[in-house]
Amino acid sequence: MTAVPVTKDVAPQTDDLVVLASVNKHFGALHVLQDIDLTIKRGEVVVVIGPSGSGKSTLCRTINRLETIDSGSISIDGKPLPQEGRELARLRADVGMVFQSFNLFAHKTVLENVMLGQIKVRRKDKKAAETRARELLDRVGVGTQAAKYPAQLSGGQQQRVAIARALAMDPKVMLFDEPTSALDPEMINEVLEVMQQLARDGMTMVVVTHEMGFARSAANRVVFMADGRIIEEAQPDQFFNNPRSDRAKDFLSKILHH
Numbered sequence: 001m002t003a004v005p006v007t008k009d010v011a012p013q014t015d016d017l018v019v020l021a022s023v024n025k026h027f028g029a030l031h032v033l034q035d036i037d038l039t040i041k042r043g044e045v046v047v048v049i050g051p052s053g054s055g056k057s058t059l060c061r062t063i064n065r066l067e068t069i070d071s072g073s074i075s076i077d078g079k080p081l082p083q084e085g086r087e088l089a090r091l092r093a094d095v096g097m098v099f100q101s102f103n104l105f106a107h108k109t110v111l112e113n114v115m116l117g118q119i120k121v122r123r124k125d126k127k128a129a130e131t132r133a134r135e136l137l138d139r140v141g142v143g144t145q146a147a148k149y150p151a152q153l154s155g156g157q158q159q160r161v162a163i164a165r166a167l168a169m170d171p172k173v174m175l176f177d178e179p180t181s182a183l184d185p186e187m188i189n190e191v192l193e194v195m196q197q198l199a200r201d202g203m204t205m206v207v208v209t210h211e212m213g214f215a216r217s218a219a220n221r222v223v224f225m226a227d228g229r230i231i232e233e234a235q236p237d238q239f240f241n242n243p244r245s246d247r248a249k250d251f252l253s254k255i256l257h258h
């Protein structure tokens, strides 16, 4: 066994996993992200809610650099997100993303979908990738579907495969952008349960969702956005029982009354 050298003069690993500082972004004249400061701690589950068009998806997309920012900075585990190149690809692989639409490769089996990134990006051999893929498919409850193609699965099953595929990259943080919005109602819970388990297992998660039950039970913190700004941040109980801002009160009265 090789001894691990103790390096005392290296800065201690910080608890801050994702740090956005003074982030601004425009789409033409639209100021879609306005002075966003947001720090997500290791193991923290942050639920982002807010009206449609408030910038929630754009926020997620900047965190793994699917969108550029105009000013400010974003760092993942202490490293600033580079503009491009191999270093960007590596950092991006640390951020798992699950979208509303499942985005699985239609012409690949479920198993292949979960193996592919491990081989291409993480450079694992086929055997190791398959072992890990099967383990993750079991974990999200679709192990028996491994040989099927995505179209042969229900929406809830496909979204669980998408979660397994993201997890297969061993990400440091998982982003979920309305992962249950495209699902039939009876399939929402099976996906939320997988996410709940992930949260209990200590995964760092940013979740954009309208599922307030999930927010209440899984979130450490709720971030409320409107018009490109973070208007309010609070623990779920405080946010839902006692929102401070008028925008949040108004939003909650609309979504909780139907």
Ligand SMILES: Nc1ncnc2c1ncn2[C@@H]1O[C@H](COP(=O)(O)OP(=O)(O)O)[C@@H](O)[C@H]1O
Binding pocket: 027, 030, 032, 050, 051, 052, 053, 054, 055, 056, 057, 058, 059
């Ligand atoms: N690629 C884009 N080009 C131009 N405008 C965009 C683009 N993506 C999003 N927007 C606009 O930015 C605003 C925020 O969008 P989005 O981040 O998707 O909000 P949310 O996810 O909260 O509904 C919306 O007004 C939307 O129309």
Ligand SMILES: [Mg+2]
Binding pocket: 056, 057, 058, 177, 178
């Ligand atoms: Mg959105």
